[in-house]
Amino acid sequence: MPGIDDVARLAGVSTATVSRALSGNGPVSDRTRARVVQAASQLGYVVSSDASSLASGRTRNIGAVVPHLSRWFFTSVIEGAERVLLGQGYDLTLYNLSGDGGERRRVFDHHLLRNRVDAVFTVSLELAEEEVGRLLALGKPVVGVGGPLPGVSTLTIDDLAVARLATEHLISLGHRRIAHIGGSQEFDLDFHIPTSRRLGYEQALRDAGLPVDEQLHRASDFTLPGGYDAAKQMLGSPHERPTAIFAASDEMAIGAILAARDLGLSVPRDVSIIGIDDHPLADFFGLSTVAQHPGRQGEQAAALLLDALQAARTSPGRARAEPLSHTAPADLIVRSSTAVHP
Amino acid sequence: MPGIDDVARLAGVSTATVSRALSGNGPVSDRTRARVVQAASQLGYVVSSDASSLASGRTRNIGAVVPHLSRWFFTSVIEGAERVLLGQGYDLTLYNLSGDGGERRRVFDHHLLRNRVDAVFTVSLELAEEEVGRLLALGKPVVGVGGPLPGVSTLTIDDLAVARLATEHLISLGHRRIAHIGGSQEFDLDFHIPTSRRLGYEQALRDAGLPVDEQLHRASDFTLPGGYDAAKQMLGSPHERPTAIFAASDEMAIGAILAARDLGLSVPRDVSIIGIDDHPLADFFGLSTVAQHPGRQGEQAAALLLDALQAARTSPGRARAEPLSHTAPADLIVRSSTAVHP
């Protein structure tokens, strides 16, 4: 492994100049830079990140804290973030909190503290106040994606508005008995999201002068089987069957579609179904939905963090920026699972 | 941020002793260790990973190189690996090669070279010879999970045997017209896996004295919609319809189940279907399958790497270990999608 002084020797300059030429920090003449770059690539020189980090205080690494890896939303956010990070020469270190809970303590007490990352983003995480405190105590840029996080800059769709939109779509099609399959705290690390979506659903009903019927709400777990079970209960009832279902996630909505089929109901003739997400399978099932774009959210989160790091370099004097709430776009996609109420 | 000498001062010992006490490398009396640990926790001291890495040459970080994040298998492997790594104080840095291909070059030419990781595992990756070369040139432990990688230690199920097992299950139920939905090179970064599975299928047929019929093979893309399309073509044929389908992945098998339903065929009465994976949705769909356990594969991969690192510390003289092929266990799980041929 060639070192910086090998490059310096070959290029006939000092190590300081090599560092400046390769990092872009500090003035170097074009001729010199060219020589250095040439020498570096000739030797196959790549800077040692440890040495560079130690000397500069910057790691060029971003931490991503997620509750699971097994859900489409989380992984899409990470993929999006990594797209922009890799492009900027940053690495992404993953802290997955699934598991017994020992993970959780270790990550917050140890891993995040040892200066391995310049900034952190979390995905759909419901953090204890103490954990938020630890995160902020790092003194590093932090962004929370998908769900509000008190005291932290966040990036998320407006869950309430999105739920309203989905519900209003059904109302506008003439539906009056509209059921909701949501989430519940017991199933999820994050309970703000299901709550906001439920509130949006109820608001839409009230604004349309429709009653909010407890019988038409089921709490589930955001999975396909969960949506199936919930829908089957509601659709199986011989009386007062809903004519439309709004599920808080596409996976639950797909479960609902399968439940309807198993009950001999046709979608959308007998029942309209809409979800939230625009999951990859939504198209296959003809599912109407409100798309959120987790990949883009990840990209945007990464961009926010890189900007903050840049700002910190430019004006180190500035106090830490105020936490900001960024709203990610979401759009209604109408497919074949929703239609007018006959 | 307190440093090691703050701890040393408070504990009344030298920095070397602090280092030894906290890392466990080198002898420290129990009394001293207790004092140091107490001082460290009192100050909230956490070692700076950069400084430690630079001085020791060890990063306590493992690199994971994956082709996508959006597939259940990959994320499960990573989750498994991270379970054991976090427990050992290791971080996991993720290199996701999805994207335009620029990623791919950058990762191999730059990110992996800058000494940020002690070891690397790859998941289901079909690497160019040059990329394998680069990986090995790191001089670090490398393990390939899910798919053979020439010159690299690997951990994978025996795809051929697994495919045979699935096919033999169908044969033992009296099926004689057994179709196969596989993968194809054009859809996948990795083409060994679909090929091995197809060969296993054909072997099982031949060994049972059954003909291998080109009409009964469809190449697809390992997704649910892909499996649906492939199955619909084969099952829709009015003549010579297969009585059983072996799909190379559960997602394709689930697509096949849905295709059968849409054609008015009952599973398993009219057609038996089996997959490979034991995907989380397999149970919901009653899908018979051959389970591989990607989480455990990830755990085992991590353990292999940690062992190799340990071995390298113990006997640094030893030449790099020979590449070893480890076979991960896989077991037939019979659910309700397969039954005797009437």
Added chain:
DNA sequence: GTGAAAGCGCTAACAT
């Protein structure tokens, strides 16, 4: 625009 040199915060000989 470039070079000299002082660290960055640890670890690992080596000495005691």
Added chain:
DNA sequence: ATGTTAGCGCTTTCAC
């Protein structure tokens, strides 16, 4: 078992 000290390979003042 513990302390002293010389780096690890860079970046960044500070001179020039």
